[in-house]
Amino acid sequence: MKKGLTKWFTGMMIGTLLLTTAGCGGGSAPAANSVSEGAGTAKIGVVAYLSGGGAAYGQSQKEGLDLAKDEINALGKVKIELVYEDSRGNNTEAINAVNKLINKDNVVALIGPTLSGEMFASGPIANQSEVPIMGTSTTAEGITDIGEFVFRNALPESSAVPQAVKMAVEKYNLKKVAIMYSSNNDWAVSGYKTMAQALKDNGVEVLATETFADKDTDFSAQLTKISSLKPDAVMVSSLYQEAALVLKKAREIGITVPFVGTNGFNSPELIKIAGQAADGAIVASPWYPGKESEKITKFVTDYKAKYNKVPDQFAAQSYDALYIYASALEKAGSSTDRAKLRDSLATIKDFQGVTGKFAFDEKRNPLMDATVLIVKDGQFTELK
Amino acid sequence: MFWQQLVNGLTLGSTYSLVALGYTLIMGVLNIINMAHGEVFMFGAFVGLFLVNYLKVNIFVAMAGAMVASALLGILLEMLALRPLRRRAVSDLAPLISTIGVSIFLENLALKIFGPQSQAFPAGALSGVQLQLGPIRITLVQIVILGISFGLMFVLRFWLSKTRVGKAIRTTAESIETANLLGINTNKIILLTVALASALGGIAGVLVGLSINAVEPTMGLSMGLKGLAVLILGGMGNITGAMLGGLILGIAEVFTVAYGASSYRDAVAFGIIILILFIRPQGLFGKRQGGRF
Amino acid sequence: MDIILNQYYLQIVIFVLVNAILGVSIYMTLSTGQLSLGNAGFMSIGAYTCAILTVKAGFPVYLAIPIGGAAASFISLIIGYPALRLTGIYLAIATLGFGEVVRVIILNLKITNGALGISGIPTLGTKISKMLSSFGLSRFGGLTAQQTSNLLVLVVLIFILAFLVFFCTRLNRSRVGRAFASIKADESAAEAMGINTTYYKLLAFALGAFIAGMAGGLSAHLTFFIGPKDFAYHRTVEILSFAVLGGSDLIIGPIVGALLLTMLPELLRSASEYRLMIYGALMVIMMAFRPQGLISEETVRFWKRKLGRRIKQ
Structure with a gap:
């Protein structure tokens, strides 16, 4: 019986081999070229973290994109169709999603994925297939080094964090600080590194560096330790959930100094979870819903009307990303030509979005300004 | 600072x-590691949160409600x-795998229903x-947590050793067949045990949710994995062991952060699991042979 | 042909094959009746060893992957010796703990680049194409470079899997295989018969780790990027579910499990939110109604009889 099984199995293997080698010999037209021609609706694929532990981020992105899509289609200059794929925060899933969108749905361009790690895994595939891909929340170093077709409108930590640090150092005359960061989150670690560098550049002494993990809930040990060192401020690099819990615990045990954060601080959820404890949290962000601008007010009102909440930066940056694509599509004059779209995308300049004035630099990273914000009475306000 | x-x-x-009390109760009676206990705990926290936030009940009523709801979930489980699985003779790995399945199912169900954002109890609810x-x-x-866990430990110990039902549970724990022969309805006893353990998980959920002020799927x-570590540390099916094991793990983790490297904190629990299993598989407080509870 | 050559389908088939290899790794330990929940840990050891060797030390891939497997196997021997005194759930929990400890260590090491992971890992496909072009075989008529490289990867993976299947079926009929089977059936009886159970259990454990480590090395070179998150608890559950669904009596079981569980989510992409829920429910249902998995010895016998009869007619 066992023997039969082996035979059967080897038979199957040989069969598959023959099949695939036959494929090699056959040589049919590559599928990548079979994008149907003609102007019309541009199909853009979105890979986002839509289910699982980080679905809050993907959900915000989807909401921002949907809102932008409806507006763009109503304007009528270009028509956009969005095809969503869930990456579950998983690299393999992200690869499959990108492959499917490129080869099965024949999308003209991609938005996403949500996490930097997912981008490192799936970006090379888009790049090899010569499909433009734009990350809206991938802030880690080296993302656009993947290749010519990889863009991002997410402000890298390396340009936002130093601003916040510098401002805080000047404003509060910081001499010695403590750092906390989430050591199992690639993005938070990357933020921590920029932060440490910025502190060094400003000549601030670091008293202690403590770590925690994503989804941790108990920070009493780290904060008790930090509290005994009496720092002038605490620097935190993590996502909003942990950041909020850190703030809460810190205020509870009597640490009243300012907290300077990386991009994770920049979410209404931070204030929602931490409540009063969030007061004194400082962050530099391209997205500031309170900025006085017609565009921003309209976006916030529309978003509120549609989803009944204030947009966070994930929503805002995705919203802008689709508009950036829309204007690139308009310039390219084709809804299917991926190479033309890439070229016109690379020349985007003076784009005015809800996250401010925007352009791509020669490495396809965003050139944009960040505003330093501080939480006061449960509201983000500009730190001046 | 010390x-x-x-x-x-x-x-x-x-x-x-x-959290470990619930694990150990099921382990003691059924000789099963209930990998879904952490999710029962999470479910309890959400029920408590719902009761406080939407039905505006008193926090203690919410705890009771969470216990009842979790007990029902336990019965379902x-x-x-x-x-x-008990009906047919399967390997002891089957319940482990089955409860892993339940845990994955419940976690993702909760993500679907409640969303991934963490939610908090309103201010003033004891926090x-x-x-x-x-x-x-x-x-x-x-x-309150300290008090309730010690209180529960004593109540459980007393109940198991002195009451009629407690004795029936202990008999079932020794041997299901013998208990059957003695006229104990073992199915009922097992159901009761799982319900009780789940109720404990439920109240733990509300309390922990209160203390960290964040409830999420x-x-x-x-928490389930930490509870598992405590179960092994204290000795499987040993109530005092679970109690003391929990405190030891808590102190060990905090001291790792305070006097060592905070980034190795998560390794403490699992390092303990491995170490204990290699050196003293019956756990710190377990006896080598039989005699659970 | 277009469909077969579509990048997307090729990629899925590649992942199916990698998962099938992982399925074989859990089958290996299960063939002595031991459940190891540390396979994700072994996979990560293999993946990191391999990626560090190729990215930082410039090793060729065909050397790095087996070295990754060997590293995983080596670690498995160290932890396996004390661990295998444990049985059943105790071993499962110990190996689960091991997997988590490995993850924390990887997070803290410099060489693994902590949470940032290792990016820019050369792909297996380009490596193989380069190797072939040095022999003068650069391009197959009419295929894009990407298709060629994916097809090559596919062929290599099929070879590896076929070899593993061949190896396992040979092993099953050898002295070692019989020892495995007797330990699975009844460990104390096997010991009484004079079988060195520790030795054979350790052997199965180390073989499983070797295969998992190799699968890790392969997947590192297929995903361009590895981070500690890729090898967390959920990965272990995923690998376990291959064996639970397909069955672990025969080597074909976990392979079929891997095939189904990798293909189905792709077919049901729109239901992707429910994917993990389905995994969970599947594990409960399988344990309740068919703990031996879809494919057991009886299934094979049954179909053989049925098919055999038809051929005779």
């Missing part, structure tokens, strides 16, 4: 103990995932109040 850190460790540990005792600061919730996984 004393404050010790208190931090004790309060953290008491939450671990509370017993009937759907454990009982069918936020804190006491200053000399150099030590402790919140009211932490004292993936909280069950990390």
Whole structure:
């Protein structure tokens, strides 16, 4: 019986081999070229973290994109169709999603994925297939080094964090600080590194560096330790959930100094979870819903009307990303030509979005300004 | 700082103990590691949150409600995932796999229903109040958790050793067949045990949710794994062991952060699991042979 | 042909094959009746060893992957010796703990680049194409470079899997295989018969780790990027579910499990939110109604009889 099984199995293997080698010999037209021609609706694929532990981020992105899509289609200059794929925060899933969108749905361009790690895994595939891909929340170093077709409108930590640090150092005359960061989150670690560098550049002494993990809930040990060192401020690099819990615990045990954060601080959820404890949290962000601008007010009102909440930066940056694509599509004059779209995308300049004035630099990273914000009475306000 | 850190460790540990009590009860009777216990705990936290936030009930009523709801979930778990396995002679790995399945299912169901954002109990629901005792600061919730876990430990021990039902549970724990012969309805006893353990998980969920003030769907996984570590540390099926094991793990974790490297904190629990299993598989407080509870 | 050559389908088939290899790794330990929940840990050891060797030390891939497997195997021997005194759930929990400890260590090491992971890992496909072009075989008529490289990867993976299947079926009929089977049936009886159970259990454990480590090395070179998150608890559950669904009596079981569980989510992409829920429910249902998995010895016998009869007619 066992023997039969082996035979059967080897038979199957040989069969598959023959099949695939036959494929090699056959040589049919590559599928990548079979994008149907003609102007019309541009199909853009979105890979986002839509289910699982980080679905809050993907959900915000989807909401921002949907809102932008409806507006763009109503304007009528270009028509956009969005095809969503869930990456579950998983690299393999992200690869499959990108492959499917490129080869099965024949999308003209991609938005996403949500996490930097997912981008490192799936970006090379888009790049090899010569499909433009734009990350809206991938802030880690080296993302656009993947290749010519990889863009991002997410402000890298390396340009936002130093601003916040510098401002805080000047404003509060910081001499010695403590750092906390989430050591199992690639993005938070990357933020921590920029932060440490910025502190060094400003000549601030670091008293202690403590770590925690994503989804941790108990920070009493780290904060008790930090509290005994009496720092002038605490620097935190993590996502909003942990950041909020850190703030809460810190205020509870009597640490009243300012907290300077990386991009994770920049979410209404931070204030929602931490409540009063969030007061004194400082962050530099391209997205500031309170900025006085017609565009921003309209976006916030529309978003509120549609989803009944204030947009966070994930929503805002995705919203802008689709508009950036829309204007690139308009310039390219084709809804299917991926190479033309890439070229016109690379020349985007003076784009005015809800996250401010925007352009791509020669490495396809965003050139944009960040505003330093501080939480006061449960509201983000500009730190001046 | 030392004393404050010790208190931090004790309060953290008491939450671990509370979670581990449910594990150990099921382990003791059924000789099963209920991998879904962490998710029952998470479910309890959400029920409590719902009761407080939407039905505006008193926090203690919410705890009771969470216990009842979790007990019902436990009954469901017993009937759907454990009982069918007892009917046929399967390896002892089957219940482990089956409860892993339940845990994955529940976690993702919760993500679907409640969304991934963490939610908090409203201010004033016991949280936020804190006491200053000399150099030590402790919140009211932490004292309540400590009190409830020790209280439950004594009640459980007393109940198991003195009451009729408790004796029936202990008989079932020794041997299901013998208990059957003695005229004990073992199915009923097992159902009761799982329901009780789940109720304990439910109240633990509300208390921990209160103390950290964040309830979210993936909280069950990390807490469940910690509870598992305590179960092994204290000795499987040993109630005192679960209690003390929890406190030891809590203190060990806090001291790793305070006097060592905070980034190795997560390795403490699992390092303990491995070490104990290699050196003393019956756990710190377990006896080598039989005699559970 | 177009469909077969579509990048997307090729990629899925590649992942199916990698998962099938992982399925074989859990089958290996299960063939002595031991459940190891540390396979994700072994996979990560293999993946990191391999990626560090190729990215930082410039090793060729065909050397790095087996070295990754060997590293995983080596670690498995160290932890396996004390661990295998444990049985059943105790071993499962110990190996689960091991997997988590490995993850924390990887997070803290410098060489693994902590949470940032290792990016820019050369792909297996380009490596193989380069190797072939040095022999003068650069391009197959009419295929894009990407298709060629994916097809090559596919062929290599099929070879590896076929070899593993061949190896396992040979092993099953050898002295070692019989020892495995007797330990699975009844460990104390096997010991009484004079079988060195520790030795054979350790052997199965180390072989499983070797295969998992190799699968890790392969997947590192297929995903361009590895981070500690890729090898967390959920990965272990995923690998376990291959064996639970397909069955672990025969080697074909976990392979079929891997095939189904990798293909189905792709077919049901729109239901992707429910994917993990389905995994969970599947594990409960399988344990309740068919703990031996879809494919057991009886299934094979049954179909053989049925098919055999038809051929005779």
